[in-house]
Amino acid sequence: MNDNLLKALDLITLARLNQANSLNLSGLKLGTIPEEIQEISGLEYLLLTDNELHSLPVWLFDLPLKELYLSDNQLNHLPIEIGRLEKLEKLIATNNQLEYLPVEIGKLRRLEKLSLRENKIRELPASIGQLKNLRQLYLAVNELETVPDNFNQLENLWELYLNTNKLTHLPSSFWHMPKIEDLYLSFNPTLIHLPAEVGQLKTLKKLFLSGNYFSELPESISHLKNLEWLLLERNNLQTLPQGVGELRHLLRLHLQGNPIVSLPNLKSLPVTTGLDAVC
Numbered sequence: 001m002n003d004n005l006l007k008a009l010d011l012i013t014l015a016r017l018n019q020a021n022s023l024n025l026s027g028l029k030l031g032t033i034p035e036e037i038q039e040i041s042g043l044e045y046l047l048l049t050d051n052e053l054h055s056l057p058v059w060l061f062d063l064p065l066k067e068l069y070l071s072d073n074q075l076n077h078l079p080i081e082i083g084r085l086e087k088l089e090k091l092i093a094t095n096n097q098l099e100y101l102p103v104e105i106g107k108l109r110r111l112e113k114l115s116l117r118e119n120k121i122r123e124l125p126a127s128i129g130q131l132k133n134l135r136q137l138y139l140a141v142n143e144l145e146t147v148p149d150n151f152n153q154l155e156n157l158w159e160l161y162l163n164t165n166k167l168t169h170l171p172s173s174f175w176h177m178p179k180i181e182d183l184y185l186s187f188n189p190t191l192i193h194l195p196a197e198v199g200q201l202k203t204l205k206k207l208f209l210s211g212n213y214f215s216e217l218p219e220s221i222s223h224l225k226n227l228e229w230l231l232l233e234r235n236n237l238q239t240l241p242q243g244v245g246e247l248r249h250l251l252r253l254h255l256q257g258n259p260i261v262s263l264p265n266l267k268s269l270p271v272t273t274g275l276d277a278v279c
Contacts, residue, residue, distance in 0.1 A: 004028040012036045015043070026050050026069070033057055044087075048073070061085055071095050071115075083107035094118050094138070106130035117141050117161070129153040140164050140184065152176040160184065163208065167191045175200045186231070187211035199223035210234055210254070222246050233257050240264055 008025050012034060015023045022045035023037065030051040037043065038059055044066040053073040061081040068085070071094040078093070083104030090113045098119040106127025114131070115138040122143045129150035137154070140161040147162070149171040159182045167188040175197035183204060185191065192213045199220025206229040215236040221227075222243020227250055234257035242264045244253070250269050 004030065005034070008034055009036060012040065016040050021045060023047065033060060035059065038063070049092075055079075066090070068092070078102055078105070080104045086110065089113070091115070101125055101128070103127045109133065112136070114138070124148055126150055132156065135159065137161070145190075146170060147174060149173050152178070155179065158182065158203075163187050169193075170195075172197060177201065179203055182206040184208040185212070189213060194218060194221075196220045202226070205229065207231070217241055217244075219243055225249070228252065230254070238262070245269065 008028050008030060011023065011025060016039050019042060020040065021042050023040060023043060024047040026047045026049040028051060030053065033048065033053065033056065035057065043063050046065055047069040049069050050072040053075060055075070056079055058079065058081050061079070061084040064087055065085055066087050067090040068088060069092045071092055073096050075093065075096040075098060077098060078101060080102045082102060085108060087110060088108050089110050091108070091111060092115045094115050095118040098116060098121055100121060101124060103125045105125060108131060110133055111131050112133055113136040114134060117138045118141040120143055121139070124144070124147055126148045129148060131154060133156055134154055135156050136159045137157060138161045141164045144162065144165040145168050147170060150173060152173040155178055157177055158179050160180060161184040163184040163186040165188055168190045175195065180201055181203055183201070183206065186208045187210065189212060194209065194214055194217055196218040198218060201224060203226060204224050205226055207227060208231045210231050210233040212235055217237070217240060219241045221241055224247065227247050229252040230250060231252065231254045233254050237255070237258040238261045240263055245264045245266050245268050248268065248270065
């Protein structure tokens, strides 16, 4: 029995004796999860970050967990039993080897934050639309080409990271998310067209579109009356829609790396409050 496993067992014993609701086994380079964790009857917060896990035991999903941290492991899938975690509010599994999500992910009806950055996910199940309480969704640095045609059902989602994927298009329903505020679509070089439907995102405050191949933006972008940040670096833009000059709340407008020829009148923008117009 190695020293790290002994340390883990000591931490588990201490948590059980103290009737703790949290357990941190991060950074111990564990290859398996000690089954003694089952003895901590009230465990709600479990941190397993930075280990060497390739799989998860079925019994793990019978714990009353509210938060589960699995980042920096070697997981290539999440078991279908994950749907048993009915109390789960946060699932963090950044930097693994995940290629897909099970349909049962849609059973996590209390989930508010889902972070799956830096994996190898190519497709999302339609059941993700059942996560009605989801507020933050981090899918950056994966291999997604599109998203399911029901993202508008994520009625509480306000922050969405889809940057650094392989997006080629987004369904019409995507542009009808009712509460989205921060949308990250940067560095999807195969995403070459921004549809007019973007103007439907009335609640949007931050729009990140850097590192794509947009040659033009739709005039409907002027409908984003709450927009504060518009990042457009490293595209193929020669100009901007006239309506950009009407975005009265815009504080950041980044245009570096574009072959800009002309710009609309930007005098109405809040320059007196620190407009960061970087060209």
